[in-house]
Amino acid sequence: MSTPAPNAKRRLTAPAARARKGGVPLVMVTAYSATMARLVDPAVDMILVGDSLAMVEHGMPSTLGAGLDLMIAHGKAVVSASETAMVVVDLPFGAYESGPADAFRAAARVMAEAGCDAVKLEGGTHMAETIRFLSDRGVPVVAHIGLTPQAVNALGGFRSQGHDDAAREKILADARAVAEAGAFAVVVEGVVAPLGKAITEAIDIPTIGIGASAECDGQVLVLEDLLGLTPRAPRFVKRYAELGQAVSQAVGAYADEVRARTFPGEEHTYKPRG
Numbered sequence: 001m002s003t004p005a006p007n008a009k010r011r012l013t014a015p016a017a018r019a020r021k022g023g024v025p026l027v028m029v030t031a032y033s034a035t036m037a038r039l040v041d042p043a044v045d046m047i048l049v050g051d052s053l054a055m056v057e058h059g060m061p062s063t064l065g066a067g068l069d070l071m072i073a074h075g076k077a078v079v080s081a082s083e084t085a086m087v088v089v090d091l092p093f094g095a096y097e098s099g100p101a102d103a104f105r106a107a108a109r110v111m112a113e114a115g116c117d118a119v120k121l122e123g124g125t126h127m128a129e130t131i132r133f134l135s136d137r138g139v140p141v142v143a144h145i146g147l148t149p150q151a152v153n154a155l156g157g158f159r160s161q162g163h164d165d166a167a168r169e170k171i172l173a174d175a176r177a178v179a180e181a182g183a184f185a186v187v188v189e190g191v192v193a194p195l196g197k198a199i200t201e202a203i204d205i206p207t208i209g210i211g212a213s214a215e216c217d218g219q220v221l222v223l224e225d226l227l228g229l230t231p232r233a234p235r236f237v238k239r240y241a242e243l244g245q246a247v248s249q250a251v252g253a254y255a256d257e258v259r260a261r262t263f264p265g266e267e268h269t270y271k272p273r274g
């Protein structure tokens with residue numbers, strides 16, 4: 001066995017992420033490509049190869065069309081271009097809900113073929129047995145509760161959750177169930193702010209919020225949303241840049257110069273050597 005180089009960079013591990021409960025907030029962002037992974041890796045703790053790539057990258061109407069092969073292909077690209085962030089890949093709709101053994105088969109493929117550090121799956125109490133099965137077999141699991149996009153048809157749309165006592169109790173029970181089952185962190189999406197706080201106080205694993213209040217133990221956003229590359233974004237998104245406008249301007253300028261034959265210029269052409 002070779003000895004790792006003294007300055008070899010190490011990725012954040014699942015136990016180290018779990019130990020951040022109540023400490024410095026965990027920073028997670030999505031990335032689907034090698035280019036974006038390389039850019040975000042130094043700034044974040046965790047990169048999520050989310051099944052939102054079905055909508056953002058492939059123009060599908062929901063996340064339901066992201067199959068296992070697609071998730072693995074994007075996961076591989078992100079792992080190859082990142083060094084220190086933990087890479088978490090979503091298990092896609094249809095790959096794990098039928099039972100723990102199917103979930104393990106899907107997770108094993110994702111972990112082995114993409115080379116990622118953990119998987120994420122949606123669902124609370126009803127997924128607890130599966131989360132236990134995976135964690136007992138060496139698969140670090142991030143759970144995902146509240147607004148679970150793979151259940152968009154059952155939820156009746158992408159709507160915030162936890163607006164009455166019964167709904168709040170159910171989501172709180174989901175949080176307790178996934179934590180007890182062995183998830184090392186849980187994404188809490190689109191819930192009323194007091195519930196985000198209550199969940200964070202009720203469980204001993206980090207909560208990673210997306211539209212769940214600043215009281216969570218970390219935050220996650222879809223990269224294209226925060227960069228201003230998506231045409232519209234949910235209320236919980238803050239636009240940290242307007243790269244959509246920058247892209248349109250740059251490509252417009254390129255198109256104008258090509259049509260005017262001012263690009264390529266002298267400096268972009270090869271001169272004969274002899």
Ligand code: KIV
Nearest residue numbers: 030050051052187220
């Ligand atoms: O698929 C995804 O990008 C996600 C985040 C929105 C949490 O699950």
